[in-house]
Amino acid sequence: MLLHLRSRLLNPSFSSVLNASSRPTPTPSSLSFRASISQKPNSHYASAAKSSRPSPISEAAQFVRTVLFVPPGVDPDEVTEDMVLPGSNIVIGPYAGDAKIKEVDFVKSSNRPKDCPKDDRPEFAMLGRSNVGKSSLINFLVRKKDVALTSKKPGKTQLINHFLVNRSWYIVDLPGYGFANAPESARMDWSSFTKGYFLNRETLVSVLLLIDASVPPQKIDLDCANWLGRNNIPMTFVFTKCDKMKGGKGRRPDQNIQDFQELIRGNYRQHPPWIMTSSVTGLGRDELLLHMSQLRNYWDNE
Numbered sequence: 001m002l003l004h005l006r007s008r009l010l011n012p013s014f015s016s017v018l019n020a021s022s023r024p025t026p027t028p029s030s031l032s033f034r035a036s037i038s039q040k041p042n043s044h045y046a047s048a049a050k051s052s053r054p055s056p057i058s059e060a061a062q063f064v065r066t067v068l069f070v071p072p073g074v075d076p077d078e079v080t081e082d083m084v085l086p087g088s089n090i091v092i093g094p095y096a097g098d099a100k101i102k103e104v105d106f107v108k109s110s111n112r113p114k115d116c117p118k119d120d121r122p123e124f125a126m127l128g129r130s131n132v133g134k135s136s137l138i139n140f141l142v143r144k145k146d147v148a149l150t151s152k153k154p155g156k157t158q159l160i161n162h163f164l165v166n167r168s169w170y171i172v173d174l175p176g177y178g179f180a181n182a183p184e185s186a187r188m189d190w191s192s193f194t195k196g197y198f199l200n201r202e203t204l205v206s207v208l209l210l211i212d213a214s215v216p217p218q219k220i221d222l223d224c225a226n227w228l229g230r231n232n233i234p235m236t237f238v239f240t241k242c243d244k245m246k247g248g249k250g251r252r253p254d255q256n257i258q259d260f261q262e263l264i265r266g267n268y269r270q271h272p273p274w275i276m277t278s279s280v281t282g283l284g285r286d287e288l289l290l291h292m293s294q295l296r297n298y299w300d301n302e
């Protein structure tokens with residue numbers, strides 16, 4: 001199982017969509033949510049890892065921990081291949097379930113983090129370079145064409161937009177960063193605006209950090225991932241545009257994804273969750289919703 005898994009994860013390929021079936025009821029845990037879901041690169045740098053006492057875990061469990069995302073409630077020694085979502089490194093555990101989207105309502109746009117909805121529903125924030133496909137991913141997840149506004153021009157989304165799903169959790173569309181080609185009017189100070197949201201939003205379950213798989217790894221995305229990690233903000237890498245097999249200037253999406261993983265691998269003792277998607281072909285939709293359900297259900301039970 002190890003060898004097969006190793007080659008599958010180190011060489012991402014396009015796989016079929018998993019049937020998101022319902023899962024057993026989760027068992028509440030006393031573990032702290034952020035502590036167990038987040039990746040904390042600061043404390044996970046290789047040097048820090050070397051100085052800590054060796055833990056008596058098996059080679060298989062060690063491999064699983066460094067490459068796979070093992071959610072709360074799963075013993076790394078008991079992970080089997082069928083627990084890993086296709087097109088991802090995500091292990092599905094006992095908290096996954098109730099992943100279907102039945103209804104979605106736009107709630108509000110806020111231009112300051114403190115104007116965001118004030119309730120305790122869990123939320124997921126879409127973050128990524130301008131034009132990476134954040135708004136498209138929201139429409140793709142909720143299976144509606146125009147819930148979130150999309151555009152070929154970068155800088156379309158300029159406010160923090162809250163969408164309420166099944167009246168119980170939020171998806172948040174955020175302005176993109178890295179407006180290299182955006183009109184002057186669309187530029188903004190991402191550092192003070194969006195960073196304030198990340199640092200203060202207590203109901204944020206995870207950031208979905210979107211990375212364009214049709215281009216080679218970009219420094220700004222790596223910097224963003226490291227900033228989130230240093231600030232202990234849980235994240236999932238969502239690779240977008242995986243349908244663009246010819247990839248224009250760049251290499252094929254699977255090669256770009258592999259290069260991105262290699263660039264960040266050294267920073268994390270436990271690899272953050274990642275998943276391949278395409279809002280054109282539907283790749284990864286059910287898998288991403290299932291992953292979000294396990295993070296959310298764990299958060300709800302904490």
Ligand SMILES: Nc1nc2c(ncn2[C@@H]2O[C@H](COP(=O)(O)OP(=O)(O)OP(=O)(O)O)[C@@H](O)[C@H]2O)c(=O)[nH]1
Nearest residue numbers: 131132133134135136150151155156157176241279
């Ligand atoms: N081929 C392909 N194109 C995509 C995909 N996702 C988004 N796009 C296209 O990429 C462009 C930008 O999409 P948006 O969803 O508006 O991007 P955004 O990240 O919300 O952009 P900002 O709001 O400007 O930050 C649009 O032309 C989309 O049609 C995808 O999976 N595959």
Ligand SMILES: [Mg+2]
Nearest residue numbers: 134135156157
């Ligand atoms: Mg947008």
